[in-house]
Amino acid sequence: MNKNQGAFLFDPERAVLLSVDNKPLQTADDLRNYLGCDDLGCVRFYDDYLLFFDESALQLGLRHIIRIEGYNDPFAGRLLVMHFDFSCSVPFSEAKNIQARLKLFKPVIDPVIETKKVVVDDVTSFTSFVARLETRIVETPIALG
Numbered sequence: 001m002n003k004n005q006g007a008f009l010f011d012p013e014r015a016v017l018l019s020v021d022n023k024p025l026q027t028a029d030d031l032r033n034y035l036g037c038d039d040l041g042c043v044r045f046y047d048d049y050l051l052f053f054d055e056s057a058l059q060l061g062l063r064h065i066i067r068i069e070g071y072n073d074p075f076a077g078r079l080l081v082m083h084f085d086f087s088c089s090v091p092f093s094e095a096k097n098i099q100a101r102l103k104l105f106k107p108v109i110d111p112v113i114e115t116k117k118v119v120v121d122d123v124t125s126f127t128s129f130v131a132r133l134e135t136r137i138v139e140t141p142i143a144l145g
Contacts, residue, residue: 010079016145052080067103
């Protein structure tokens with residue numbers, strides 16, 4: 001594909017924004033199949049672009065959340081940025097602008113390790129164990145692919 005034309009797919013599992021061919025993506029069914037969803041959502045994405053997403057992706061058991069500058073609600077799942085006019089393309093030069101507006105957050109599990117000292121006669125030993133798990137959410141860098 002010519003890198004000056006197409007659309008952009010954001011894959012949150014891989015944390016990468018990819019340039020993709022927009023020619024086979026002309027109908028709602030094409031877009032649903034491409035994103036792998038049943039409930040296709042769409043919002044205006046600055047200037048002349050549209051952002052397509054899975055309306056049902058926000059559910060229990062999320063492995064990521066996507067925040068987008070200018071939108072109050074978070075997104076989840078794969079996102080597709082296309083030109084408002086499907087016959088036009090999003091220039092490859094827009095990749096950094098799109099990347100800058102997307103913020104990817106993923107949960108991280110941290111083990112809390114405790115150590116216990118045990119003294120028996122003249123022998124001192126230390127035992128380490130996982131006392132608990134703590135979770136936090138961190139911003140994950142997005143690569144351009």
